[in-house]
Amino acid sequence: MSLEHAILGFLNYAPMTGYDLKKAFDTSVRHFWPADQAQIYRTLKELTRRGWVTVEVVPQEDRPNRKVYHLTDAGREELRRWLRAPSDPEDPRVPLLVKVFFAGQLADEEAVALLEGYAAGLRARLEEYARIPQQAAHYAEAVRSPREVFFWALTLDYGVRLTRAALEWAEETIRHIRNLEEES
Amino acid sequence: MSLEHAILGFLNYAPMTGYDLKKAFDTSVRHFWPADQAQIYRTLKELTRRGWVTVEVVPQEDRPNRKVYHLTDAGREELRRWLRAPSDPEDPRVPLLVKVFFAGQLADEEAVALLEGYAAGLRARLEEYARIPQQAAHYAEAVRSPREVFFWALTLDYGVRLTRAALEWAEETIRHIRNLEEES
DNA sequence: GTATAATATATGACCAGTCATATAATACCA
DNA sequence: TGGTATTATATGACTGGTCATATATTATAC
Numbered sequence: 001m002s003l004e005h006a007i008l009g010f011l012n013y014a015p016m017t018g019y020d021l022k023k024a025f026d027t028s029v030r031h032f033w034p035a036d037q038a039q040i041y042r043t044l045k046e047l048t049r050r051g052w053v054t055v056e057v058v059p060q061e062d063r064p065n066r067k068v069y070h071l072t073d074a075g076r077e078e079l080r081r082w083l084r085a086p087s088d089p090e091d092p093r094v095p096l097l098v099k100v101f102f103a104g105q106l107a108d109e110e111a112v113a114l115l116e117g118y119a120a121g122l123r124a125r126l127e128e129y130a131r132i133p134q135q136a137a138h139y140a141e142a143v144r145s146p147r148e149v150f151f152w153a154l155t156l157d158y159g160v161r162l163t164r165a166a167l168e169w170a171e172e173t174i175r176h177i178r179n180l181e182e183e184s
Numbered sequence: 185m186s187l188e189h190a191i192l193g194f195l196n197y198a199p200m201t202g203y204d205l206k207k208a209f210d211t212s213v214r215h216f217w218p219a220d221q222a223q224i225y226r227t228l229k230e231l232t233r234r235g236w237v238t239v240e241v242v243p244q245e246d247r248p249n250r251k252v253y254h255l256t257d258a259g260r261e262e263l264r265r266w267l268r269a270p271s272d273p274e275d276p277r278v279p280l281l282v283k284v285f286f287a288g289q290l291a292d293e294e295a296v297a298l299l300e301g302y303a304a305g306l307r308a309r310l311e312e313y314a315r316i317p318q319q320a321a322h323y324a325e326a327v328r329s330p331r332e333v334f335f336w337a338l339t340l341d342y343g344v345r346l347t348r349a350a351l352e353w354a355e356e357t358i359r360h361i362r363n364l365e366e367e368s
Numbered sequence: 369g370t371a372t373a374a375t376a377t378a379t380g381a382c383c384a385g386t387c388a389t390a391t392a393a394t395a396c397c398a
Numbered sequence: 399t400g401g402t403a404t405t406a407t408a409t410g411a412c413t414g415g416t417c418a419t420a421t422a423t424t425a426t427a428c
Contacts, residue, residue, distance in 0.1 A: 009286035089305025102193035121273025165349035
């Protein structure tokens with residue numbers, strides 16, 4: 001399960017609270033692995049039970065106590081085991097394709113509208129991706145580990161390439177449908 | 185929810201049992217929307233409750249009775265409503281990228297092995313996709329609705345393009361890591 | 369003769385993830 | 399003065415999906 005291991009991965013950088021972890025997810029892997037706050041806290045409990053992390057309660061007066069989680073040796077071992085383990089190749093679920101599959105029920109203009117909406121979402125996504133490097137720049141400087149930064153950048157590259165491929169498909173498909181219309 | 189509506193979509197082609205539906209899923213949309221048998225039966229129950237489908241029990245002597253489900257007018261309306269409704273653009277979860285994100289913990293050869301395993305899975309997927317047109321040929325003939333066949337083909341085209349894009353990313357990334365190794 | 373596949377429906381247990389909400393203090397803005 | 403944001407943890411209810419298994423008959427393969 002990815003959430004568990006992503007948490008181990010973050011705690012391997014530095015000890016953190018559930019709250020910190022939520023922010024870490026939201027500013028890094030959220031585009032390919034969003035994490036729900038409730039799920040993070042419940043997973044931390046489970047990871048503690050398994051001995052992969054330990055808790056250190058840091059009392060605070062002005063705000064709620066912090067529960068700082070530390071990766072244990074067993075946890076670090078599990079992280080590396082998971083990283084090396086083969087992942088089974090599952091095709092990702094694509095809700096849009098379910099609509100496309102049954103789009104024969106729609107008129108041509110309606111099918112085009114469906115694809116235009118999808119394409120608009122993809123373009124917005126690409127714009128968001130384009131803003132990431134600047135946002136990440138100060139991070140990369142702070143971390144000062146070019147090796148880590150290299151792998152982080154790979155995930156963005158993947159996102160851009162796949163989104164572009166999907167957009168090209170959508171645009172060509174729209175053109176295709178419009179051509180069929182003209183011919184008839 | 186896609187499963188519900190996919191079932192409505194199939195029942196719009198023809199009345200069917202849960203068993204038939206399972207086969208329909210497995211021979212068409214399984215690459216982007218796999219359906220569990222238990223989930224199909226439970227969803228049919230729910231769709232009946234909502235009045236989108238009706239059941240007709242067809243007694244059989246030699247094997248279990250068939251419960252043939254029929255799409256109602258309300259169900260057909262719901263199918264078209266769903267097809268026309270905008271789908272919110274969510275980035276798909278990509279478990280591999282979680283590993284890549286934390287791959288700084290691995291040695292270069294290990295990171296390459298991770299990507300090689302992924303690439304192998306993608307190549308197998310492309311080979312499977314390449315076999316689909318022949319498999320679907322007799323279907324397309326039987327259906328005799330070129331419009332339906334056109335939309336079905338679009339979903340395959342999407343799969344091929346996205347898988348190729350992912351494979352290119354993986355292959356270029358592998359080369360990239362190997363180049364870095366040589367330089368050092 | 370024995371095992372497995374196909375036809376057909378169904379339930380129980382479980383899992384990961386989502387959404388809403390609770391608590392409680394401080395800070396800041398209008 | 400009221401409303402929202404930030405810090406911080408936690409629970410309850412729910413949803414969609416997975417896995418294993420039960421039942422019962424016929425057909426086919428080894």
